[in-house]
Amino acid sequence: MLTRKACLVAFVVVGISSFALANLPFAPSDAAAAAPVPKIGRCQVFPNNNAWNTNISKYPVRSDSARLVKSISSTGGKTLLHPDFGGGGKYGIPFIVVSPKQKLEPIHYTAYGSESSKGPFPIPPHAPVEGGTGASGDRHVLVVQEGTCHLFELYDAHWRGTRWDAGSGVNWNLKSNKRRPLGWTSADAAGLPILPGLARYGEVHAGAINHALRFTVAATQKGYIFPATHYASSSGNKALPAMGLRLRLKAGYSLARFHGQSLVILKALKAYGMIVADNGSSWYITGASSPKWNDEDLNQLKTVPGSAFEAVNTGPVHH
Numbered sequence: 001m002l003t004r005k006a007c008l009v010a011f012v013v014v015g016i017s018s019f020a021l022a023n024l025p026f027a028p029s030d031a032a033a034a035a036p037v038p039k040i041g042r043c044q045v046f047p048n049n050n051a052w053n054t055n056i057s058k059y060p061v062r063s064d065s066a067r068l069v070k071s072i073s074s075t076g077g078k079t080l081l082h083p084d085f086g087g088g089g090k091y092g093i094p095f096i097v098v099s100p101k102q103k104l105e106p107i108h109y110t111a112y113g114s115e116s117s118k119g120p121f122p123i124p125p126h127a128p129v130e131g132g133t134g135a136s137g138d139r140h141v142l143v144v145q146e147g148t149c150h151l152f153e154l155y156d157a158h159w160r161g162t163r164w165d166a167g168s169g170v171n172w173n174l175k176s177n178k179r180r181p182l183g184w185t186s187a188d189a190a191g192l193p194i195l196p197g198l199a200r201y202g203e204v205h206a207g208a209i210n211h212a213l214r215f216t217v218a219a220t221q222k223g224y225i226f227p228a229t230h231y232a233s234s235s236g237n238k239a240l241p242a243m244g245l246r247l248r249l250k251a252g253y254s255l256a257r258f259h260g261q262s263l264v265i266l267k268a269l270k271a272y273g274m275i276v277a278d279n280g281s282s283w284y285i286t287g288a289s290s291p292k293w294n295d296e297d298l299n300q301l302k303t304v305p306g307s308a309f310e311a312v313n314t315g316p317v318h319h
Contacts, residue, residue, distance in 0.1 A: 034048060034055075035055065035208065035210040035271075036208075036210055037053050037210065038053070038196070038200075038203065038209075038210055038211050040095075040097060040144050040195070040200075041097040041144055041146045042146050042147075042149075043144055043146060043149035043174050044149070044174065044175075045151075045174055045195070045196045045211070046174055046175075046176075046177065046193075046196060047175070047176070047177055049177070050177055050196075051212070051226075051227045051314075052193075052196040052197060052211045052212050052272075052275075053196075053210065053211050053272075054212075054272070055271050055272060056212075056246060056248060056271075056272060056273050056312050056314065057248065057251070057270060057271045057272075059248075059312045059313060059314065060312070060313050061310045061311065061312060061313065062310075062311040062312065062313045064238070064239075064311070065310045065311040065312075067239050068239065068240075068241050068245065068311045069247070069306055069307060069309055069310065069311060070239075071219075071237075071239045071240050071241065072217050072218075072241060072282050072283065072306055073282065073283070073305075073306040073307070075217070075218040075219040075240070075282060076217070076218025076219065076281060076282040077218075077282075078218070078281055078282040078283050078284070078306075079282075079283070079305060079306050079307075080283060080302055080303065080304060080305055080306065081283050081285065081301045081302065081304040081305075081306070082281065082283055082284045082285070082301065082302055083199070083265075083284075083285060083287060083293075083298045083301050083302075084216075084281075084284040084285060084286050084287065085198075085199065085286065085287030085288065085289060085290075085293060085298075086287075086293040086294075086295045086298050087293075087295065088291050088293075088295075089289050089290055089291035089293075090289070091289065092130075092198075092286070092287045092288050092289030092290065092293075093130045093140050093142065093194065093198060093286060093287075093288060093289060094128035094129075094130065094142070094288065094289045095128075095142035095143065095144065095195055095198075095288055096124075096127055096128065096142075096143055096144075097143075097144045097145075097146060098122055098123075098124065098143055098144070098145050098146070099145070099146055099147070100145060100146060100147030100148060102122035102123075102124060102145060103122065103124070104119070104120035104121065104122055105119070105120050105121060105122070105123055105124070105125065105163060105164055106119055106120050106162070106163040106164070107119030107120060107121055107123075107154070107163065107164050107166060107169055108160075108163050108164070108165050108166070109165075109166055109167070109168065109169065110156070110165050110166065110167055111156070111167035111168060112167060112168035112185055113168075115168060115180075115181075115184040115185050116166075116168045116169045116170065117169060117170050117171035119164075119169075121143070121152045121154075121164070121169065121171065122143065122145050122152065123141060123143045123152055123154070123164060124143075125159050127141050127143055127159075128141070128289075129141055129157055129158075130289075138155060138156065139154075139155070139156050139157050139158070140153065140154065140155055140157070140187055140194060141153070141154040141157040141164075141166075142154075142194060142195050144174070144195070149173070149174045149175055150171055150172060150173055150174060151171075151172040151174055151193060151195055152169070152170075152171055152172075153169060153170050153172065153186065153187035153188075153193060153194055153195065154166040154167075154168070154169040154187055155167045155168045155169065155186075155187040155188070156168075157169075168185055168186065168187055169187055170186045170187055170193070172193050179191070179226070179227050179229055180229040180230070181229065182229050182318070183229065183230060184229055184230060185229075185230045185232075186229075186230070188214075188277050188278055189230065189231075189232040189243065189277065189278040189279060190224060190228035190229070190230055190231075190232075190243035190244055190275075190276065190277045190278060191224070191228055191229035191230035191243070192214075192227060192228055192229075192244070192275070192277050194214065194277070194286075195288075196211055196212075197211070197212060197213055197214030197274075197275060197277060197286065198213070198214060198286055198287055198288040199213055199265055199268075199285065199286070199287035199288065200287070200288045200290075201287075201288065201290040201292045201293060203264075204261050204264045204265065205292070207264060208264065208267070208268070209264060209265065209267075209268035209272070210268070210271075210272070211268070211272055212246065212268075212272040212273050212274055212275050213265075213268065213269065213272070213273075213274040213275070213285050213286065214274065214275060214277040214278075214285070214286040215247075215274040215275070215276065215277065215283065215284060215285045215286065216276070216277065216278045216279060216280030216281060216282070216284045216286070217241055217276055217279065217280070217282045217283075218279065218280070218281065218282045219233070219235070219240050219279070220232065220233045220235070220240055220241055220242060220243055220276065220279055221233055221235050221236065221237055221238060221239075221240040221241065221242050221317070222234055222235055222236055222319060223242040223243070223317040223318060223319045224242050224243040224244045224317070224318055225242050225243070225244035225245055225246070225314060225315050225316070225317055225318070226244060226314075226315050226318070227244060228242070228243040228244025228275075228276075228277075230243060231243050231319075232278075232279055233279070238317075241276050241311075242276070242317045243276055243277070244275060244276060244314075245275070245276045245311060246273050246274070246275050246276075246311070246312045246314050247273055247274055247276075247309045247310065247311050247312065248269060248270060248271075248272075248273035248274075248309065248310060248312055249266060249269040249270045249273075249304075249308055249309055250270075250308055250309065250310055251270060253270075253304075253308045255267065255270075257300075258300050259297075259300075260294065260297040260300075261293065261294055261297045261298060262297055262298060262300035262301050263300075265285075265301065266301070266304070269309075273312060282306070283306050285301075
């Protein structure tokens with residue numbers, strides 16, 4: 001996470017919070033035909049009607065789409081799509097699957113403890129850290145526990161010999177659509193889970209990604225669109241994207257020249273799109289780290305301009 005707002009505005013949460021289609025402006029019958037929901041280990045990654053798993057290929061374009069797409073490309077100096085994973089496994093965010101008997105470890109929060117899930121978590125001391133043990137970046141740690149089907153995510157995580165120190169962390173129930181309280185962060189700036197938005201090699205190898213992807217932009221406004229619950233900006237500029245804004249690759253953008261891993265990813269971006277999840281380099285999509293990514297293949301993505309995308313209407317911006 002590159003930026004956070006220092007002070008949170010208090011919100012009153014009314015009713016049941018969810019990621020579900022009930023929070024989107026169209027009924028499930030308006031969505032495209034359902035595809036197999038992603039699984040990790042023996043766990044389905046959120047319910048079928050979860051926002052991450054929603055095909056938005058038929059959703060209308062936002063009236064301010066052109067302005068938002070232009071602002072993403074004009075801030076940060078990036079105008080082309082970029083895979084933020086590969087490099088023989090060096091890049092990307094790692095994750096592991098543990099058993100129901102995994103030992104629980106204490107969690108000590110160093111920044112956003114009041115907005116984090118209480119530990120202990122079944123995260124082993126050897127769990128891989130984003131960027132490696134000596135990394136100075138976001139240092140995410142992601143763990144899925146089979147049996148319970150809970151997802152545990154930490155931000156700025158460091159193993160201290162007897163416990164995990166982390167800036168923030170969330171215990172996500174993969175069987176539930178419940179989202180974070182309004183105004184609360186997660187292990188990601190937008191208050192979203194990270195793992196469901198990663199391009200994962202196993203899915204690409206199987207030939208289809210049936211969920212939205214996570215991506216970053218250089219500048220955001222002070223606002224969020226459900227299922228995001230948190231903003232990381234003080235800007236009132238409505239030309240900037242809000243956290244949770246969803247974009248998709250235009251239906252008319254030809255994929256004839258693409259092949260392999262990149263083609264699978266681009267097809268997913270037409271059907272499920274990508275969601276603004278954090279501040280970072282514009283147009284950078286996130287994937288899980290794996291030595292099986294083919295960098296030469298993934299480089300095809302770097303030829304896709306941001307102008308090939310459009311912002312989809314999935315609801316209003318909340319402030």
